Amino acid sequence: MRWGMVIDLKRCIGCYGCQLACKAEHGTPPGVYYARVLKKEDGEYPTVRQFALPVLCNHCEDPPCVAACPTGASFKWEEDGIVDIDHDLCVGCRSCMMACPYTNRYFNDQPAHYFAQGMTPFEQARTERHQHNVVMKCNFCRDRVRAGKLPACVANCPTTARYFGDLDDPSSEISVLIKERGGFTLHPEAGTGPAVYYLPP
């Protein structure tokens, strides 16, 4: 099996709910965004449109970040295709950040907090498990998925613009959506085989 995600750009309203749900789930520090939302414009006058483009790690079939990692800290789980990081192995060389065509990796270089008065108890509880001076990225909420839940960004999307399922199963909801609605990936020319697909806006 291979976990994948489909994001319906016609449904996405750019509310940043996915970004915040991800922040709450993983307690990522300032400057680290496993999921984020870009605002884009497309077309030419008079047929122009503004739309939101949610981005996250693409959990590629042939991930260049894994090939570029000198320690094996970046790796792909054989059983479900999720690309993950073993932070105990990461040396912080950041070659994976340069190798990723989707710029969805972040370097957590120092303890940081969101508020001027210092770290809140919530931040402390959520961030103490994170290592510093290592690279961080989305892991499709693997712990949640293994517990039978949806990734936080999918579960919390108010417009149900995100779908999660098995790409290897041709009858899964995401495989059908990709086939029927012309799902496409970002940077197909990179040849990495992303597991995140988009439906046209």
Next chain:
Amino acid sequence: MAEISAKYEQLIHDLRQDFRPQREWGEGRGLFLVIGHFLVGVAAGAWLFGLLFDYPPGLFAGFLLAGIGGIAHLGFLGRPERFWKMARHVRTAWVARGFAGLTLFLAGAALYLPPLVFTAWPWQATSAIGWLGWLMAAAGMIILIVYMGFVYSASKGIPFWTSPLHPLLYMTYALRGGAAALLVAMAMLGVPREEMAQRLITIWIAITAFVIVIFILEMQGVLTSGNAAARRSAREMLSGRFAGYFYGGTLTLGLLVPLALLSGKLVPLSVAVLAAVGLLSALGDFFMKYTTIRAGIYAPLELRPVRMR
């Protein structure tokens, strides 16, 4: 806190841009990586020419520069205490190959060099251990000359670096740096043979000409058939934020001034001129690497096959 905040604000600003500059390699502690790459390249070149000219000071210079370059690399790493883990993924990662090459080079040089200085050393340079050191250092040298450009060309996120000519360009920088290091070493320690200095200058000019040709071809490729991010990087380098470093450091200090000095029209040729040519050439190469790295821009995330419905 202010520093963290400034960095955070910078990142947020960068994330909002279509053309997001890479800052991890080359900015802040990232400068150590540029220094490390530069020194290790020069070290490998110095070792090569030290062997070719049978000039031990070139070998010692190579060993010293590689050691300092290795320390600079450690200074760049987020977790330097785990450096030894970098040998785990040699099969696919160019950084791991570079680490293996540097280790091989330093270990080999540490075996080969001491008997050249200390006559009472437990083994001789021509003994089995000496030869083993020579072979290890030579293998490490080849890896160090070759690997660096591939580290960049394997970085799919930065289209400016993925030119197929990039590895060749870095190989020629290593050779030019090695020739420059030997020129400086000869100026400091004396010219052993007159014809050696002349041959080295000829080699330096030939490599420099080759670097110019490769660089022009690479830029031409980027500007005519590169994607938008690669073209933007080239513009940053040639007419943008890093143009000062390129024209002032690489072109003027690293190329025009050394050529003017070697022409003999400004000042008569002397060992001091050789030292100046070597130092300026190396400085120019450093600026070249610095600007190339700093001009790196991530490929923008955009929808190509969008169909308006």
